[in-house]
Amino acid sequence: AQSVSQHNHHVILSEAASLELGCNYSYGGTVNLFWYVQYPGQHLQLLLKYFSGDPLVKGIKGFEAEFIKSKFSFNLRKPSVQWSDTAEYFCAVEGNNAGNMLTFGGGTRLMVKP
Amino acid sequence: GAGVSQSPSNKVTEKGKDVELRCDPISGHTALYWYRQSLGQGLEFLIYFQGNSAPDKSGLPSDRFSAERTGGSVSTLTIQRTQQEDSAVYLCASSLERAGVAGYTFGSGTRLTVV
Numbered sequence: 251a252q253s254v255s256q257h258n259h260h261v262i263l264s265e266a267a268s269l270e271l272g273c274n275y276s277y278g279g280t281v282n283l284f285w286y287v288q289y290p291g292q293h294l295q296l297l298l299k300y301f302s303g304d305p306l307v308k309g310i311k312g313f314e315a316e317f318i319k320s321k322f323s324f325n326l327r328k329p330s331v332q333w334s335d336t337a338e339y340f341c342a343v344e345g346n347n348a349g350n351m352l353t354f355g356g357g358t359r360l361m362v363k364p
Numbered sequence: 365g366a367g368v369s370q371s372p373s374n375k376v377t378e379k380g381k382d383v384e385l386r387c388d389p390i391s392g393h394t395a396l397y398w399y400r401q402s403l404g405q406g407l408e409f410l411i412y413f414q415g416n417s418a419p420d421k422s423g424l425p426s427d428r429f430s431a432e433r434t435g436g437s438v439s440t441l442t443i444q445r446t447q448q449e450d451s452a453v454y455l456c457a458s459s460l461e462r463a464g465v466a467g468y469t470f471g472s473g474t475r476l477t478v479v
Contacts (some may be wrong), residue, residue, distance in 0.1 A: 294470040296467040296469075299467050340406065352397075353409065354407035357405075357406050
């Protein structure tokens, strides 16, 4: 079975600080990896995804994530956060032989102070 | 439709009653998923429908939970004899075949409160 761990449950940053949210997964085969974001009062939205090619993936709003296969990691980064980045962030993995559904991490609540 | 539509958006029910939650996926999306998001928890997979194949029910927490998808489109999640621990936001998502192609599109969820 696959699993996803997000080690930071709550993160508080000031505007312009750099962000890195950790995501580690366990699955022995080929994976597709995702980050979703849920802004306050809104539904989950896809932030970025990786399924092949360049392991450094760029998403919307200046976010990027790097797939490091040897570390089973897919950490999310942003060089300079804004107050509007306050949201909950979910990492998810889809294993190619794991029934086509996504397994999500527990989420990280990010609060950016203006 | 343009997005995944879920109804009702909020539901308060008494313990022991049955509830039905509805999901209308994006037209043409063959895959439909139900997840549950409890306070402070991540998203818990419940059930997955893909086309005309038998659904993957491996995430349903008990036999009080069931779901169906009629005509490859609308899906209904039914919870019988609701318990307080069933209180959560129930999320529906749809996708084109495999999630890896384009990811899921989520609905806004149904917030279920069992009192």
